[in-house]
Amino acid sequence: MKRFLTGLTILGLLLTTAPAFAATSTTNVQIVVGADASISVPATCSLTTAGAFANWTGVCTASYSVRTTKVGGTGSITLAASTDWVATGGGSGPTLAADNLSFTASGNTGPGTANGVLTRIAATGTSYNVVTAMGANAHASSKVVDTNYVLVNNAAWETDTYKVTVIYTIASS
């Protein structure tokens, strides 16, 4: 028994004399979050008519995410025709200048106000409001807004398939 106790005493002394060292250093982490936005629309939105020269109509849903500056920021969505109507088969059909292609915006699930006023797309290169006044400190992901297109029918058009390219732009600041 005596030998056992002596052994414990030796072990205890060795453990308490074992040195421990420590050192510290720091890293300052910075994350910059700026205003940003993304938008996507289907590659094709088709307009259809009920016949008997009823208007051509169709809905195109845009998906978007946005983040505006916390103080003084805002955001908006606009659209613009980048081309006039183009006939795929060479027919004579609508033009932006002579015919009435219009839209309203509705069903906005994100920040800002959808343009509910029927707005005519009368020329290429002109931007028209879809959603305005997103305001400061707006941050939203995967929101949607519908564009409801109307093209007034015209019996003078030749039968064909006509296309117009519309560019959607989302801006944030």
Added chain:
Amino acid sequence: MKTFAVGLCLVAAAAPALALNSMTLSVTGALAFPSANPNTTPVVPGTAPVTATILIVNPNRESITLTVQADGTDLVSAAGNTIPVGNVTWDAVSATWVHSLPPRNTATWGADNGPQAVTTSPVTVISGNDGRANTTTDTVTGTVTHNFTFQNSWLYSTGSYTQTLTWTLTAL
């Protein structure tokens, strides 16, 4: 009994001389994440790796442990908005030891840890052994490189968010 007492004193006195002479730790002072579109860059890499450099004079087979922790639960902007530190992830991607002169025992590192989210509790990044020098002036330099990423989101308010990471190196 007299013989036993003399032997014990020798052991106790010799122990400190078997330890390393000094140990320093220096870590990259700044880690930055630039602004990025969450759709195109859902995970933002840090602008540069964070390197921890360990210098030990007269290593003597100490067990080495490097830990990292955040000093607070959130990154905070000047406007008071917050991003939880858990959205920042570290990953120890490489670790090396270099002896100033051929050692008696070569230093070794264990497996790199990560990727792991940053927490406010110390988490072991890597452990190892600093080897054993032949003379009291020989050194060994350890280098541990970490890549950091940040989980992006549209839901963060704009601003510049900051927080401090503390790295702790222990040798036992």
